[in-house]
Amino acid sequence: MNRFSLEERPVILSVARSAKSNDPEGAGVHSAFRSFLPRVRVLLLSLLALLTPTAHAQKPTTSPVSGQTVYSLTQQLLSVAPKRYNGSPGHAAAENFIVDHFKPEAAKGNFEKDEFTANTPAGPQTLRNYIVRFPGKRDGVIVLASHYETNYPLRNIHFVGANDGACTTALLIAIGQYLRTHPPTGYSVWLVFDDGEEAVQDWNYTAYTDHTYGTRHLAAKWYADGILRKIKAFIVADMIGDKNLDILQEQGSTPWLRELLRKAAANTGHSAAISKDQGSEDDDHIPFLQRGVPSLDVIDMNYGPHTFDMPDGYHHTADDTIDKISAQSLQTSADILLELVRLINAR
Numbered sequence: 001m002n003r004f005s006l007e008e009r010p011v012i013l014s015v016a017r018s019a020k021s022n023d024p025e026g027a028g029v030h031s032a033f034r035s036f037l038p039r040v041r042v043l044l045l046s047l048l049a050l051l052t053p054t055a056h057a058q059k060p061t062t063s064p065v066s067g068q069t070v071y072s073l074t075q076q077l078l079s080v081a082p083k084r085y086n087g088s089p090g091h092a093a094a095e096n097f098i099v100d101h102f103k104p105e106a107a108k109g110n111f112e113k114d115e116f117t118a119n120t121p122a123g124p125q126t127l128r129n130y131i132v133r134f135p136g137k138r139d140g141v142i143v144l145a146s147h148y149e150t151n152y153p154l155r156n157i158h159f160v161g162a163n164d165g166a167c168t169t170a171l172l173i174a175i176g177q178y179l180r181t182h183p184p185t186g187y188s189v190w191l192v193f194d195d196g197e198e199a200v201q202d203w204n205y206t207a208y209t210d211h212t213y214g215t216r217h218l219a220a221k222w223y224a225d226g227i228l229r230k231i232k233a234f235i236v237a238d239m240i241g242d243k244n245l246d247i248l249q250e251q252g253s254t255p256w257l258r259e260l261l262r263k264a265a266a267n268t269g270h271s272a273a274i275s276k277d278q279g280s281e282d283d284d285h286i287p288f289l290q291r292g293v294p295s296l297d298v299i300d301m302n303y304g305p306h307t308f309d310m311p312d313g314y315h316h317t318a319d320d321t322i323d324k325i326s327a328q329s330l331q332t333s334a335d336i337l338l339e340l341v342r343l344i345n346a347r
């Protein structure tokens with residue numbers, strides 16, 4: 001992913017953030033009963049909470065996908081595939097890690113390897129996307145995507161991308177494990193583990209094509225075979241394991257999906273995880289946006305302290321390690337993504 005510089009695109013910052021989930025209705029009920037019948041009040045509030053589990057959430061609503069499980073999967077992926085740059089043994093190990101977790105889907109014909117050759121500044125590279133399908137009941141598909149590789153230009157430093165690539169790969173695997181036992185009742189949900197998101201040399205290299213190799217390939221392929229028309233929403237998860245979770249309201253993303261992101265965070269009690277900043281990012285959603293698919297980049301670019309030496313914090317440095325992410329943030333991200341899927345279905 002690449003942050004637009006201000007020279008490239010004037011982005012930033014009109015903060016029009018909606019109010020946090022203060023639950024004025026709940027507060028009204030609270031004050032009305034404050035001075036008498038406290039037990040009745042508690043009972044009524046409990047019933048209200050039961051009847052409307054998400055509409056006025058104040059406490060986080062924990063989804064069935066465990067943040068601790070996602071964290072453990074991240075640890076496992078990093079132990080077998082710490083460096084995952086294109087063509088490396090770790091890249092192959094990461095692919096095997098993904099394949100190994102979806103054997104039941106492969107047995108049903110719902111697991112696809114999409115291999116292609118990318119023409120990069122370092123020459124042709126063989127890259128692979130993996131697509132896992134969980135069929136639903138309605139005609140249409142919601143895609144959740146994450147890249148899994150690490151940066152080719154960082155191959156000579158110890159860059160493991162715990163937040164950048166690893167934890168969102170783990171997040172999608174855990175969501176897949178949930179969908180295996182709880183198949184979608186609305187639109188189908190497809191998981192896309194995409195390759196070659198990172199630039200091989202420079203994001204802005206030659207005609208601006210040294211990046212998003214996997215998603216550009218997939219968007220073109222799905223356009224050619226007609227699948228693209230079925231995609232109701234293409235949602236990218238990127239760098240959302242950060243201990244200090246601060247999810248950008250990414251301005252390039254489709255407006256109604258941005259609105260649903262805020263709503264999903266409010267409904268699950270995680271409004272504080274949505275940043276006030278409204279910047280733009282280049283990421284894996286762009287190739288789908290360009291082909292008219294509603295797309296959303298769920299990304300936290302405010303990663304670690306920003307210093308003179310590290311203007312982008314831990315982003316694309318050897319400091320992007322497992323200790324910088326947390327099970328709690330991964331829980332928040334899982335909660336928000338699953339609620340987002342529910343809200344897209346309810347739209």
Ligand code: ZN
Binds near residue numbers: 001164198316
């Ligand atoms: Zn990156």
